[in-house]
Amino acid sequence: MNSFKMLRKLNHSAILKMHRRNIYTEITKVDQYLQKVNSDNLVVAQFGASWCAPCKKLKPIIKKLGEEKENIEFLYIDIDELPELGENEDINELPTVLFRKKGKYLDKIIGMNEQELMKSIEKHQSD
Template sequence: MGVQISTQQRAGNAKVISVHSLDQWNKHLQSSITSNKLMVIDFSAAWCGPCKFIEPAVHDLAIEFSNVEFIKIDVDELPDVAKDHGVQAMPTFVLLKKGKELDRVVGAKKDELHRMIEKHRY
């Protein structure tokens, strides 16, 4: 199976990177460990109504916080990654820096997610 990445873009260079393979996830995680950049992982599922509801807000956050890496992982495509991060509900947003979890937001809570990104982005 080849590595497949899709990037959804809006204005400017803001993007949310959809990761579809374990290999690609591992590359992003390794890159995060060697960087001081905040990574926000959006664990979601295609069938999840609240995930669809908050998706435009996540793209807006990616525009606002262009210095933060936004990764989207479908829990049905990469269940082991979701399990490794203790994801039990969707959407779950896990904030990582240098490979370590700093915070998480469970549910479609845009304001709370915004506050957590503000808090940890530097």
């Protein structure tokens, strides 16, 4: 392959990556959370805390999924920063991952279970 074709192919690949809808957001305000969970996209929201060891293990997994999965919004909410959100969403154990779409509750995973997380994402992505 000549260098021009290779450069064109590389540019095409870079453009495709730029247009993917990869979303990972650390939520800092309740209004920001409400806007996200009421959107048309599937929302996968991890509730955690800086002192929670399993939360620290799950957070980079959620972040990586935000880079890989298209048209899904991945959120991280620190309950020490937004305790009212933890109360409103009935978060009693950490980490907890909620699945929501168009404001509706779909599913909840409690604890660090990557396999269950992946199954739920696949299940609700097609809803």
